[in-house]
Structures are given as structure tokens and as C-alpha cells.
Amino acid sequence: MPNYKLTYFKIRGRAETARYIFAYSGIKYEDSTIEIMDWPNVKQSLLFQQIPVLKVDNTVLNQSTAIARYLAREAGLVGRNSLEQAQADAIVDTINDFMNLFPWTEKNPAVKEKIMEDVFANKIPLLLDGLSKLLGNQMWFVGDSVTWADFHWAVCSITLTNLNVDILHNYPKLLALKERVEALPKIAAWIEQRPKTPL
Ligand SMILES: N[C@@H](CCC(=O)N[C@@H](CS)C(=O)NCC(=O)O)C(=O)O
Structure with missing residues (x-):
């Protein structure tokens, strides 16, 4: 090792x-x-x-x-075959695309707040709707076991809910997935x- x-x-x-x-x-x-x-x-x-x-x-x-x-x-933890691996990669890349829309390094508070509001109002719902549909009634995003895509969602969703406490209210399946990851011993x-x- x-x-x-x-x-x-x-x-x-x-x-x-x-x-x-x-x-x-x-x-x-x-x-x-x-x-x-x-x-x-x-x-x-x-x-x-x-x-x-x-x-x-x-x-x-x-x-x-x-x-x-x-x-x-x-x-x-990447998925069991190359298609599952690509599915997990796509989920991680999609989450990153949206997380990168936040103005993490913006110094002007007014500009920062305006961009934040726009991202939460107009962009994040697209991410959450899409992820929710991808997950459907499955336990995990890809195949029948946990992958790093589930971990990445669990990690990034903490930041989303810290920034906007209500953001997952309409997405119970995504919230349950986050909690399922966090309950792994x-x-x-x-x-x-x-x-x-x-x-
Ligand atoms: N695409 C890179 C971005 C890395 C990045 O932006 N790192 C930031 C911290 S999150 C950094 O090093 N910031 C300090 C600086 O640039 O001085 C990655 O995902 O690793």
C-alpha cells in the first residue's frame, strides 16, 4: 500500500x-x-x-x-463496469459544474449575494431535478452499491444546505441519499x- x-x-x-x-x-x-x-x-x-x-x-x-x-x-468505489464508471463520472462532473457557479472568491458582498441568489433561483433547481430523476427509487445513484458519486453528492449537499437551509425540502429522495451515506458506520x-x- x-x-x-x-x-x-x-x-x-x-x-x-x-x-x-x-x-x-x-x-x-x-x-x-x-x-x-x-x-x-x-x-x-x-x-x-x-x-x-x-x-x-x-x-x-x-x-x-x-x-x-x-x-x-x-x-x-467507481462502479462495476465501464458504463457504471461513466455514469458515476458524469454525476460528479455535473455536480462540480453547478458548484463552480458559486462566487467562492468574489470579494464584493453585494455582487456575491446577487450571484448567489441567481444560482439558487435559476441554476440549482436544474441540478436537483436532474439528480432526483437519475436517482429515481434506487438506493444509490449507480448500480446497486455505493460509489464515489454518492459520496460526492453527500459532501456537496452539506454546503448547499448550509447556504440555503430549505434547498432540499422538495427533494426527499436526494436528502435520503445524503443521510444514507452519512449513516454508513x-x-x-x-x-x-x-x-x-x-x-
Ligand atoms: N480544479 C481544481 C481547483 C483547485 C482550487 O481552486 N483550489 C483552491 C482551494 S478550493 C485554491 O487552491 N485556492 C487558493 C489559491 O488559489 O490561492 C481542483 O478541483 O482541485
Whole structure:
């Protein structure tokens, strides 16, 4: 088993799906969290000056989705055949497309609020309607067992509900899926021990 070191800020953010995969699979890793004051120095040391990064022995991987997909593959969480794998990939990419619409780095509060309102009113319903239809009456998004796409939904839906407490009221099946992931014993144990942060 390689030596794994995941580096990110002390928030869920773009590293949490990888942390869920580590927790669920029991694969050991170092969860290295950077304090904001140390970030400028760490940033300079990175090829693309962004985190998360995952060090696998001496190889540094960037891009949160590539990291999570790699770990999911190692943990047997990508889907049972190439079509299921593509279905899981498509769900993760779709969720990311919508999560990337939020103005995470906007400094002007008025501009930020306006974009937030627009995303919640006009974009997020499209994501939730689509995901809800894809899930239908199934337990998991893809096939008959949990995949990293379910984990990614569970992680991103925490951020959505933190930003807008009512957002899942009309989507009971998506809420139930989030809760099903969070009730998996190893995920529940991780949630209990992780730092409590807004993002
Ligand atoms: N597409 C990249 C985006 C990475 C990214 O935007 N990272 C942010 C944190 S979420 C970052 O490093 N921000 C600090 C900076 O750019 O100085 C991924 O998914 O890993």
C-alpha cells in the first residue's frame, strides 16, 4: 500500500470526497491541513499553486476530481463496469459544474449575494431535478452499491444546505441519499471526528 498524504485547508471543500473514500475504505493517510498564514509559502512550492494535492509515495497528484477518482478506483468505489464508471463520472462532473457557479472568491458582498441568489433561483433547481430523476427509487445513484458519486453528492449537499437551509425540502429522495451515506458506520465515525467548519 503506498504512503498517502492529502494536503488541503482545514475545511471540507474540495478535499472532503477524498476523505470520505479514505474513511470508508479504511486506507490509511495523512490528512495534512494548512493554516491560512502558511498558505503563501506552501503555494509557492506547488506546481500549479492550488490545493488539494495528494502525495502518493513520491508522486504529487493535483485536481480534486482526479484525486478522488483515483482513490475510488483503488477502493473499488467507481462502479462495476465501464458504463457504471461513466455514469458515476458524469454525476460528479455535473455536480462540480453547478458548484463552480458559486462566487467562492468574489470579494464584493453585494455582487456575491446577487450571484448567489441567481444560482439558487435559476441554476440549482436544474441540478436537483436532474439528480432526483437519475436517482429515481434506487438506493444509490449507480448500480446497486455505493460509489464515489454518492459520496460526492453527500459532501456537496452539506454546503448547499448550509447556504440555503430549505434547498432540499422538495427533494426527499436526494436528502435520503445524503443521510444514507452519512449513516454508513465509517462515514458516520469520520463526520463525528472531523473539524466543524462552515465550508
Ligand atoms: N480544479 C481544481 C481547483 C483547485 C482550487 O481552486 N483550489 C483552491 C482551494 S478550493 C485554491 O487552491 N485556492 C487558493 C489559491 O488559489 O490561492 C481542483 O478541483 O482541485
